[in-house]
Amino acid sequence: xxxxxxxxGPLSVPEGAIVSLNCTYSNSAFQxxxxxxxxxxxxxxxxxxxxxxGNKEDGRFTAQVDKSSKYISLFxxxxxxxxxxxxxxxxTRGSNYQLIWGAGTKLIIKP
Amino acid sequence: xxxxxxxxATLVQPVGSPLSLECTVEGTSNPNLYWYRQAAGRGLQLxxxxxxxxxxxxxxxxxxxxxxxxxxxFILSSKKLLLSxxxxxxxxxxxxxxxxxxxxxxxxxxVV
Numbered sequence: 425x426x427x428x429x430x431x432x433g434p435l436s437v438p439e440g441a442i443v444s445l446n447c448t449y450s451n452s453a454f455q456x457x458x459x460x461x462x463x464x465x466x467x468x469x470x471x472x473x474x475x476x477x478g479n480k481e482d483g484r485f486t487a488q489v490d491k492s493s494k495y496i497s498l499f500x501x502x503x504x505x506x507x508x509x510x511x512x513x514x515x516t517r518g519s520n521y522q523l524i525w526g527a528g529t530k531l532i533i534k535p
Numbered sequence: 536x537x538x539x540x541x542x543x544a545t546l547v548q549p550v551g552s553p554l555s556l557e558c559t560v561e562g563t564s565n566p567n568l569y570w571y572r573q574a575a576g577r578g579l580q581l582x583x584x585x586x587x588x589x590x591x592x593x594x595x596x597x598x599x600x601x602x603x604x605x606x607x608x609f610i611l612s613s614k615k616l617l618l619s620x621x622x623x624x625x626x627x628x629x630x631x632x633x634x635x636x637x638x639x640x641x642x643x644x645x646v647v
Contacts, residue, residue, distance in 0.1 A: 430578075456633050467638030467641045468625075468636075470637070512578065512579070516633040518632075519633040521632055523632070523633065527577060528577075528578055
């Protein structure tokens with residue numbers, strides 16, 4: 425069993441829809457959770473960084489962590505075609521530990 | 536501000552040829568440096584990481600090697616490429632292991 429599971433998709437939704445992207449994990453020691461966005465043929469870029477449980481909002485993006493369920497989510501409101509990309513989750517126990525990556529979910533926003 | 540440069544963007548190499556990919560970071564000192572490989576439609580595989588000059592740790596045994604001759608320079612090499620070395624190679628840096636990483640723009644390597 426992988427430490428981090430992420431559905432590779434693709435997930436296709438119409439423009440303006442609310443998107444929900446998710447990862448599950450098995451290591452209860454994970455404390456820091458991140459979401460990266462990767463456009464085709466580009467390097468990933470950090471979107472959201474959260475610590476422990478709870479929600480964090482940045483514009484149209486909301487990151488949610490549920491440590492009791494070992495489940496993290498990224499919500500995108502009012503989705504745009506420019507949001508079409510692969511979204512990778514990553515997590516770690518702390519600053520002195522490696523990042524563990526999900527496989528990435530390919531998201532397609534249809535105009 | 537910090538920037539990371541990675542080149543070349545695209546590379547086509549014959550089997551058995553050598554490889555050298557270079558990555559440099561600007562605007563910071565003593566960064567952690569990483570080389571990742573990403574196969575088509577798959578996640579990131581950590582190949583090497585470095586916490587200082589001359590300090591290289593390998594995650595996956597293979598015919599690739601890495602070197603860090605200067606604080607902000609990280610080089611990925613191979614003496615003889617295999618077909619299985621094809622992929623998207625990404626360099627990244629961070630201040631600490633668990634920080635958010637900043638990635639370069641990647642090198643798409645095709646071994647023919």
